[in-house]
Amino acid sequence: MKKKTAVLVCVTGQRDCDRLIKAGRKIADREGLSVQVLCVLPIQAGSKDCSEELEHLRQTARDADAEMTVFFHDDPALMAVGFVKQIGAVHIVTGMAEAPVNGFVDVIHNLLPKIPIAMVGKDGTVYNLLPESNRTPVVQALA
Structure with a gap:
């Protein structure tokens, strides 16, 4: 069975991550892909109310x-x-890391260096980490 291709949007349990989903939808529409949203919360968050x-x-x-x-x-x-590999994602969307940087994007980029990563700032600006850019971010507005 052939893996489907998708844009994976990685969100936290924060309400303002909706901007990431909207940016992921724009990328998916532009590239003719589906969208998958992934939220990975710490194990102890299972007991907290973030519903x-x-x-x-x-x-x-x-x-x-x-x-x-x-x-x-x-x-x-x-x-x-692991989820990227499971769904066959070809593009990843995340938020911008705030200080202190937790290394989320670095780990993903190091393990999946051929997959472009779009990082969306709080103001909606999209910074792309492209495979051929050798880790040089490119600013691109998604209109």
Whole structure:
């Protein structure tokens, strides 16, 4: 069975990650791909109430014609890499790392160096980490 290709949008349990889903939908439309949304929360978050935020993101994903998957694991980057391989993702969308940098994008880029990563800032600006760019970010506006 052939793997399907998709844009994988990696979100946290924060409400403002809806901008990532919308950016992922634009990339998917441009490239003729489906969209998958992945949220990996720490194991101990399973006991905390983050249902409102997750429901908001699930609804945003549904509005963007995307499936959303939630995992509880303490290594979100490795879970994301495994999910990329499982769904056959060819593009990844994340938020911009704030200080302190947790290494999420670095781990994904090191393990999947041929897959472009779009990082969306709080203001909606998209920075692309492209395979051929040798880790030099490129700013691109998604209109």
